[in-house]
Amino acid sequence: DAGVTQSPTHLIKTRGQQVTLRCSPKSGHDTVSWYQQALGQGPQFIFQYYEEEERQRGNFPDRFSGHQFPNYSSELNVNALLLGDSALYLCASSLGLAGETDTQYFGPGTRLTVL
């Protein structure tokens, strides 16, 4: 049973560039959430996708956008990169929105470094 996978593992970009991160959910899951984890901090919720639509959003600027595909995989796009965007980006998958037990399973993350 494949867990949550993310690509790439590491990424180095320069300020002002754009980046796309990818996530495949755990088998059987249809909901994807994205988090940003700065060094020494807990993850911060960016947004959640279900049925190819953004359903929830955290306190992140519009430079952060996403997409979900019919196969439930998802992309996170960040435009106009800032030094402060350097972090571990985590994808978590779960099943549905209606249940109260939407246990989230995390992938290994993509480490983004902005120079």
Place this chain on the structure above:
Amino acid sequence: QKEVEQDPGPLSVPEGAIVSLNCTYSNSAFQYFMWYRQYSRKGPELLMYTYSSGNKEDGRFTAQVDKSSKYISLFIRDSQPSDSATYLCAMRAMGSSNTGKLIFGQGTTLQVKP
């Protein structure tokens, strides 16, 4: 003030010790409480999931929730060197508008020495 406060540690204990990890929170709407374990440069792994107040036990791990005090704990019995990791508490409120929006603590770094 952060919604969830967690002492970052580091916490160092000898092998076999009982470990107590704690989080406090300010949002009384939180109903679901989780503990994740995160090894260095890896994604968080779900350890315990608790709804509302009470205790839950799973092997060497016990999670406690005291909603009246807005305080949650994770106890690890007979700690092992393999338990050395960062432990993150996470929580969320009820309702479809909060589904998926986990609020995490800063994480506590634990080292278990052989």
